[in-house]
Amino acid sequence: MxxxxxxxxxxxxxxxxxxxxxxxxxxxxxxxxxxxxxxxxxxxxxxxxxxxxxxxxxxxxxxxxxxxxxxxxxxxxxxxxxxxxxxxxxxxxxxxxxxxxxxxxxxxxxxxxxxxxxxxxxxxxxxxxxxxxxxxxxxxxxxxxxxxxxxxxxxxxxxxxxxxxxxxxxxxxxxxxxxxDQAGFIVNALLVPYLTSAMRMYETGFASAEDIDEGMRHGCGHPMGPLRLSDTVGLDVMLSVAESLYAEFNEPHYAPPVILRRMVDAGYLGRKSGRGFYDYSK
CATH class of the missing domain: 3.40.50.720 (NAD(P)-binding Rossmann-like Domain)
Structure with a gap:
């Protein structure tokens, strides 16, 4: 090249x-x-x-x-x-x-x-x-x-x-x-259902974003928690991939959570917009 x-x-x-x-x-x-x-x-x-x-x-x-x-x-x-x-x-x-x-x-x-x-x-x-x-x-x-x-x-x-x-x-x-060539390829097909599960847990009020992320970091050895990672990827990208997975496989666990849709509607796209599950404005 x-x-x-x-x-x-x-x-x-x-x-x-x-x-x-x-x-x-x-x-x-x-x-x-x-x-x-x-x-x-x-x-x-x-x-x-x-x-x-x-x-x-x-x-x-x-x-x-x-x-x-x-x-x-x-x-x-x-x-x-x-x-x-x-x-x-x-x-x-x-x-x-x-x-x-x-x-x-x-x-x-x-x-x-x-x-x-x-x-x-x-x-x-x-x-x-x-x-x-x-x-x-x-x-x-x-x-x-x-x-x-x-x-x-x-x-x-x-x-x-x-x-x-x-x-x-x-x-x-x-x-x-x-x-x-199928939706999500290898990494996102495995990763996105995990991330959207964390969003649903947060959405129901079961646990705070901080506790969900700290649980996965210190309990499972992940370098970054699922909600912080979603913010880093970009919530608009997360929504697009989740929609693609759901359209391809029609399985409920692939469907985008409502909170993800509303955050994207509000312009809260994660780190790149200054606001997502966390506030990056400072």
Whole structure:
């Protein structure tokens, strides 16, 4: 991979761009004109944290930042070897951009999606080359979390899967696991029912958020409690994945709790909005 593109410069897109650039690969990030500066700032701030923590030198930080270009021009992705889509979990929006990319990139370029809830085959079918489309699901925060789920569709070419897996492992230094294309993939299919169970416990008044989280941290050895983790993931993302799981399997324990829906309606999205199950405004 000599040239990588990322669609979206939000939390996940900026994180993906950072790890690709750290690996020495030039990366181009597509953003709206009004969000270009914010995307650049996210990457610069993350790199600055790495320098402050002693994990990155000033020179390496500057070199990494120099490999990142944030642009509003999707036509500039024509020479990309790999494009990773990291837009909001809105299927119509993702389909629109996969259709656009399919007419721009080379026939041998690989298209990947970072979706955590939308069936990858629906995005692949928006292109003329579904055999070159797969899921490449990173975890937040991308520079810290070591795992990438490689999601295979029924139509993807095995050589594409092997190429992306090798790039994630050898190029980016990530641990990879391979999942079939069903809602939640491996990690979220197991994790989200646990997190929503904690929300239901809190919703009924059975226990406080603090006690639920402390119970799982100190009783089960989890590094973070379920409600704090939900806030970190983003409650809008949690809702989207829970809805996808329920639509796919129609099992009651996958259904999103009412409190999750109301919090998202209120704009309480967790850490990124300053308010979720906890208050982050200070």
């Amino acid at each position: 000599k040239n990588v593109g990322v669609i979206g410069g939000g939390t996940m897109g900026a994180g993906i761009a950072e790890v690709v650039a750290k690996a020495g690969v030039p990366v181009r990030v597509l953003e709206r004109a009004e969000a270009v500066e914010a995307a650049q700032e996210r990457i610069a701030t993350s790199l600055a944290r790495g320098v402050k923590a002693g994990k990155l030198s000033e020179e390496d930080s500057a070199a990494t930042l120099a490999r990142v270009t944030v642009t509003t021009d999707i036509e500039s992705f024509a020479d990309a070897d790999l494009v990773i889509e990291a837009m909001p979990e809105i299927e119509e929006l993702k389909v629109e951009y996969f259709t656009k990319l399919d007419s721009i990139v080379r026939p041998d370029a690989i298209l990947a999606t970072n979706t955590s809830s939308i069936p990858v085959i629906r995005l692949a079918n928006a292109t003329e080359h579904p055999e070159r489309v797969l899921g490449m699901h990173f975890f937040n925060p991308v520079p810290v979390m070591t795992l990438v789920e490689i999601v295979t569709t029924l139509r993807v070419d095995r050589a594409v899967v092997d190429t992306v897996t090798e790039f994630a492992r050898e190029g980016l230094g990530k641990k990879t696991i391979e999942s079939k």
